[in-house]
Amino acid sequence: MTAAAEGEIAYRKARPGSKPLLQSETARGLALVSPPLLYALVLLVVPILVVIAHSFWTQNYLTIDRTFTLEQYRIALTEPIYRDLLLRSLFISFSVSVLTVALAYPIAYYISFRGGRYKSLWLFLITIPFWTSYLLRVMSWKVILGYNGVLNSGLLGLGIIDEPSTALLYNSSAVIITLTHAWAAFAILPIFVSLEKVDRTLIEAATDLGDGPIRSFLRVTLPLSMPGVISALLIVMIPTVGDYVTPKLVGGKDGVMISNAIQAQFGKALNWPLGAALSVTTMVVVTAMAAASVLLLKLAARRAR
Amino acid sequence: MKRLLERWLPAYAILYVIFLYLPVLLLPVFSINASAVPKFPLTGYTLKWYEELPRTQALLDAAWNSLVVGVASAMLATVLGICAARAITRYRFPGRGTAHGLIMAPLVLPEIIVAVSMLLVLLRLGLSLSLFTVVLGHILICIPYSVSVLTAAFEGFDASLEEASADLGETAWGTFRRVTLPMVAPAIISSLLVSFTISLDDFIIAFFLGGTDATLPIYIWGQLRFAAKLPSVLALGTLLLVGSFALLTIAEILRRRAERRTQAPGVSLA
């Protein structure tokens, strides 16, 4: 019966109603969605368009010259300082996202396949640290990695090192470690969700057809959980490229990222067009990198079959 | 392979949880440490860093600001979130996917981009930066979370319950009040709590759009410059941690209660 009843419901939903119902349903849906949508349009889309517009203009001390120019992009892409910052930001966000996803996958797998009735407790446990103040978490890493920090004092106390190491803090690795920690929950959740959707009988079928555990994982579980891996990668990669707090607190000179430069242009330097061009460039480049990573992953997944 | 998996996976899971919690748990540990420098070995137990907190006027101001901003952002984001979640789960209309994508977009944008874009427009419009502009920004970044929490609740909601209400003579508004609202109430509260927590923790938006009004994270940021202030910042952080933890636990309990409610036996036919 269920199949029969669902069949009818399914087609009722799949085909939007014709005239009278269509109008009322469309009108109601649009009316209801318009407050949040307008909010997003006015406070997100319009501002981003304004930023894009600014990126083609020039700052003249306190006024802005609105003649179209690509000068800001030339500066953003060729000036060594910005180019290096951008490349470092991309390197950091790429490393962080790959590292986060790689570390998160086994956990998501463990919770999904071995979590049993403690699944939701595990998920709760994993998301809690993520909800505690980001600023404070970055600060604790500073406390851990610092010259007089926990790690150094601990290692000294254990006699493993003779004097505090300065290599721990104020560099790109410190930024990468801190960000990997900060974004862990974001990576685990989407992977977990997609692993939950993997029909367990498919794995049994693969085993039944002669695949060992590794082969059935590579040929069934991994490809089917790929959507989760991809969204985890994106959800970490894109926001981290513009992180401001972490490089500022634990990055030192070697860990400065593009957002610190963007902030400077909108703050002290007061060069909005350059700040805008840096912002747009960052968005475009990170999107391209994300797209390339997704493509690569999909190709790899296809090869694995 | 199988044996390896059975043995190492749980060990890895535990190590991972330690990695997640260790930095967070260091805050309370050093906040009751007598030494002003956070390092091992610990030098003794003290509550003096906590005692300083209520005597700092700037901190109290920042806390009040954070409370006001958090409550306002949470309420407005949740109202807008209800509209969006309801429209997306209940109605089919052209551009539904695009609208959903746009509303969720702040989730996958670097926060600094959101902040500077808004900053640019606000300055262009000649609006002065204040707690109000921070609220505007916080609503924007809270909506996606609110929508995810509420969409889950609305999706688990059997549409025939509302039809049954109409069938029994109730009006559209009456149905919303007597059936829909009581059933998604836990999700609404959960959305309020999550949004409040995000607003309370946010640094970037408050940093760019706050002008001279400081919220708690801005206050903490200012204190981080002074090494001597670190222990009291740790104490403050510990209090925030406990507060967030309490709020989120409540949110989680409510969310589960909502889930149990909307997925009552018999409703799930499939």
Place this chain on the structure above:
Amino acid sequence: MIEIRNVTRSYGTFKALDDANLAIREGEFFSLLGPSGCGKTTLLRMIAGFDTPTGGSILVDGQPMDGIPANRRPTNMVFQSYAIFPHLNVEQNVAYGLKRMKLEAAEEKRRVEEALAMVSLAGLGKRGATELSGGQRQRVALARALVMRPKVLLLDEPLSALDKKLREQMQVELRRLQKAVGITFILVTHDQYEALAMSDRIAVMFGGKIAQVAAPKEIYQRPVNRQVADFLGGMNFIKAEIVDDAGTSIVVDTLGFGRVRTDKPAAYVKNGSAATIGIRPERLRVLWDDASARHEVAGTVVERHYFGEITHLVVEVPGMDKPLSVTETNDFGADDLPLGAPIRLGYDPDALVAMAD
């Protein structure tokens, strides 16, 4: 009582319901029967007001329902999922619709208790909605709708979520309840036995069209076409040639059954001289030993399927293009008939019906 006049419901070019016409009588137990996607649920939802016809109109008690929303129609519905409000207890569920009538507290209480007693749930009023079994949920849904004293009660596959035993018990109870309250019931189902067991009349639907409207016995014994015959149970279809077509009956020459005169169904559509004659498998009886019948066919058993109280036999008859299906009770040993055994089958010529393809 309820009139469906030329009602059409189309989604773009697809017609979920195509020009349906029906007149449902007061106090009748009426079923809409058909496979999934035949339009029966669409029709029911349009009567309730959850869907709007794209053409035609629906009248309840002579009142056109066009533009009247579901909450102001004199109809109430038992939903397939029962739609019991999970945040309310049994009593509050049943009283849900009464609250809007602003009855006196005592009157409201009396009506709720009366409704609960009617569905044998007296005393369970304080029970939470999530603590009910499937059968109890179904009863609450019934009580909640009946307490409104609707002119028409609409039931959307109300028994489909129950297990077989409970379903059969509820069929009897629903029928009894309907006779007791005298309200018109319209039931949507895809289960032919359910429709046959409960209804006064049945409308059989296929592909958005109403194929036949008649009492259960008529529908079962005199289906208008092969599709209806097939949907309601097994049927042997026999090719035939029309010899004489006059008045209310026709005479045909059949393969295997010789020359037969049968009633002509009202909706019979003549298709040249070819015709189809049908006979239900249980209307063919095995003739044991030297028993004889006025009408018989002879053949050979080629398959035998055991079903407990009955056995299905497949019998090849010389001169027929297809073997016959026969259902025989097991009291004379039909389950022991050897394959290849010669067999004679007796039948009543009245059991042969002519139908459209």
